[in-house]
Amino acid sequence: MDVNVVDVRHVSRRFGGHVALDDVSFSVAKGEILGVIGRSGAGKSSLLRCLGALDRPDAGQILIEGQDITTLPQAGLVALRRRIGFVFQHFNLLSSRTVAGNISLPLEIAGVPRADRPQRIAELLALVGLSAHGDKWPAQLSGGQKQRVGIARALANDPALLLCDEATSALDPETTTAILDLLAEINRELGLTIILITHEMDVIRRIATHLVVLDQGHIVENAPTLAIMGAATQSAVTEALLSETQPQVPxxxxxxxxxxxxxxxxxxxxxxxxxxxxxxxxxxxxxxxxxxxxxxxxxxxxxxxxxxxxxxxxxxxxxxxxxxxxxxxxxxxxxxxxxxxxxx
Structure with a gap:
């Protein structure tokens, strides 16, 4: 029986008197693309930080490939984070390194021998369609190309889970489509599990197979994307988010x-x-x-x-x-x- 890549069980997180996450539970199967959507302040960023082992919840469990990351010591967290790739909204590339150098960084941190890095970098550049750009600097790239480098870097250590934090929010519509197509292709080819954190319902519609809707730290929807989109009744929050992409009476x-x-x-x-x-x-x-x-x-x-x-x-x-x-x-x-x- 396959273990879910992610199991979130009754997770809560507070900051002083503010409840960021309240009894949040969901699971993500291997190869699934989960979209997490909500308005500003819904708890998306707090959830992302907990999923990426960058913050610990106050209560509950988060299992990555069956391992509870909320109880791991620091040394264990370092090793686990290599199983998680991050794709950021603003790319977070090092301007002092070339494209190849940026992709090489996680390999260096993981202790991959220098002689083995060029082949892995070449594979990743080919995967994201940038084979001819390895020697370029970030300043020479378009926004879409920078995000492709960010995706390649996130995949460097062959992660089990890819966390995408508003990965297309800084891109124009045409480039957004290209990046989403790339993520869908990576999901198909590698069987990679992806969690998309976004406020854009159109992103969810395009590639997410499953959808979690957050509101004020609570899950208000958790079901296959198609089921939620076609449901006879939806939460008020979901209806508001969907209204941006749904047809309206003239x-x-x-x-x-x-x-x-x-x-x-x-x-x-x-x-x-x-x-x-x-x-x-x-x-x-x-x-x-x-x-x-x-x-x-x-x-x-x-x-x-x-x-x-x-x-x-x-x-x-x-x-x-x-x-x-x-x-x-x-x-x-x-x-x-x-x-x-x-x-x-």
């Missing part, structure tokens, strides 16, 4: 919404479909069977954790109980957001 229509159906008007509904259901021609079938018009106003079909996911705001004419029953066969969590009276 403002011109939102101003006209009423609660009750109107003659010759249309209903505005929200449909979410996960897995193969996201590809089904549901709206075409609706029109053929009931002779109504259905129009996608906002949203579309994307991928979440490698699975298709449709999230759409749709207008439907002639909405009635029979049509509602037809649509809920596809999406039991379907929501009627309101009705728009016809223009006369």
């Amino acid at each position: 403002p011109a229509l939102r101003a006209r919404l009423v609660a009750e159906p109107a003659p010759d008007g249309w209903a505005i509904i929200r449909i979410r479909l996960a897995g193969e259901a996201a590809w089904q021609p549901m709206l075409s079938l609706l029109g053929q069977q009931y002779g109504v018009e259905a129009t996608v106003l906002q949203g579309g079909t994307t991928e979440i954790a490698g699975q298709p996911f449709a999230d759409q705001i749709v207008s439907v004419t002639g909405y009635c109980a029979e049509i509602h029953d037809f649509l809920t066969q596809f999406d039991p969590s379907l929501k009627v957001l309101g009705h728009v009276p016809a223009d006369h």
Whole structure:
């Protein structure tokens, strides 16, 4: 039976009268990409420091590959930290070292013989797509290239766990996509377990297979990402975080919404479909069977954790109980957001 790479059991951390983490528990299986998200002050940084053995919780256990790091002496923590790679928001590269020199640093600290380092550095540079940049200095690199160096450095000692602290927050959207694609590729190729600490829901949507939502030191959601995104009900915190990436009713229509159906008007509904259901021609079938018009106003079909996911705001004419029953066969969590009276 495989041991989880990470087991967090009833962890609490306080700073004076401030509760940073309160009875936090979750686990991360080998090869999983866990996203931890929350607003400022939710406890993300405190959790990261505890996971990385940079701080000890006041209560609870944190097991890395079955070893409780909360009870390890300092010497044991030094050895354990070599099993954990860190990727930082602002790269934290040494300006006095070349790209190769930065990647070499953890190898030197770990006591890897000098003769063995060049091959490992070359492997890591190739892995992150920087084979031709080993002799460059950090000042000569773009933000995305610096983060690639940071990832290579974090992987130098073949860690069991990669902790990413807002790893894309300082990057532009195009570079963010490239870095997330790189992390997903590393996860696939190496089977590496990754924990992403972020405040950006779009980062979670792209690559996290599992999601933990923190709020004021408490876990308010802990489930597969696709399940949370498609859930009929979510915590208020999760709904607020998701609203940044979810389709919304166009403002011109939102101003006209009423609660009750109107003659010759249309209903505005929200449909979410996960897995193969996201590809089904549901709206075409609706029109053929009931002779109504259905129009996608906002949203579309994307991928979440490698699975298709449709999230759409749709207008439907002639909405009635029979049509509602037809649509809920596809999406039991379907929501009627309101009705728009016809223009006369």
